[in-house]
Amino acid sequence: MSTPPFRAGHVAVIGRPNVGKSTLTNALVGAKVSIVSNRPQTTRHRLLGIASFEAGQLVLVDTPGLHRDQGKSTASAMHRMMNRAARGALEGVDVAALVVQAGRWDEADAFAYEALSNAGLPVVLIVNQVDRLKDKTALLPYLAKVSEGRDFAGVHPISALKRNGLEALVETLLKLVPEQPAIYGEDEITDKSQRFLAGEMVREQLMRQLGNELPYATTVEIEKFEVDGALLRIGAVIWVERDGQKAIVIGKGGERLREIGSKARQHMERLFGAKVFLETWVRVRQGWSDDEAALRAFGYHD
Structure with missing residues (x-):
């Protein structure tokens, strides 16, 4: 057969x-x-x-x-x-x-x-x-x-x-797909870099924890992604559009930002199979979600 x-x-x-x-x-x-x-x-x-x-x-x-x-x-x-x-x-x-x-x-x-x-x-x-x-x-x-x-x-x-x-x-x-060899190696799971995925893991926690308050006013930019032996050192900037939104993301005494960072780090460690040291900051850029130049600077493409 x-x-x-x-x-x-x-x-x-x-x-x-x-x-x-x-x-x-x-x-x-x-x-x-x-x-x-x-x-x-x-x-x-x-x-x-x-x-x-x-x-x-x-x-x-x-x-x-x-x-x-x-x-x-x-x-x-x-x-x-x-x-x-x-x-x-x-x-x-x-x-x-x-x-x-x-x-x-x-x-x-x-x-x-x-x-x-x-x-x-x-x-x-x-x-x-x-x-x-x-x-x-x-x-x-x-x-x-x-x-x-x-x-x-x-x-x-x-x-x-x-x-x-x-x-x-x-x-x-x-x-329904053609007869042909594999397009990617069998150990590959995505075309995106670890740097991109790290930003998405932080953004996922923003959506999960702040969905009722800031559903679409946040985005994440990875400023630092360094391999230090068995450790990944990652710096993530969370961008919002107004000062009031910044206060919401940070939370009382920084509690909410710590929770976002902690959950995101756990997901990164599972996905990357490495220990992660994650730092997060929150910054304001007025009207970024309706500014195509800003969107492209933050890695959004059509």
Whole structure:
């Protein structure tokens, strides 16, 4: 019996904000390469997660949530750049994975499907968070309704968080990518540097701990990343837009900033497999999120 040919290709992971795209990417890669919180638009950058299997390799393009562009008058520079990054993820990929929330299909999901369909890509529908459905008997009618009149290359109900349904999903995705050798080494998990990932780990804690107060007014710049033997020395600047926001991030007696730094350091040590000495500072730059030059200086690209 002959061995099936090895397959490898790029998969755009697309969907409206906060449906679990980054959780799915991390689950398939088997490591945390994309930060996660329960806040929409946690993912701000296009990021590659490299998932290697015996039968092939999937290069997952995790993106900011895809949504209708509101136009310059109402959308911030950050919003416009994130939307361009999501749309740009469709260039040069072999297949699109449209992630939706189980039991929900609205205009934003339909808009994402149309964008993928118009790009001429095979679209695999991934119905995430099926474990949260209270009425499991509603799943089949929901799948039938969503699939009606739409050409999906596969439909997979899954729970990315609990890693349920992933084997069948991987099998479908691998059938849709070309027969070719691996694009990356099997020990590679992302195209991003440790420096970039360190900044994301700090930003994740900002989103998790300050989501109600400062959901989008913060960003992180890594000023220092030095390897000192078995120790990583990292200096992170947290940028905010107003002095009042700076006080919120620091917290009473610096308590909140210490907690953010402590949690971020723990995640870095697990991901990098090294001891980390992390220093954090908070600085103010007025209106950075609506300034394209500032966004590019902070590493945002479309």
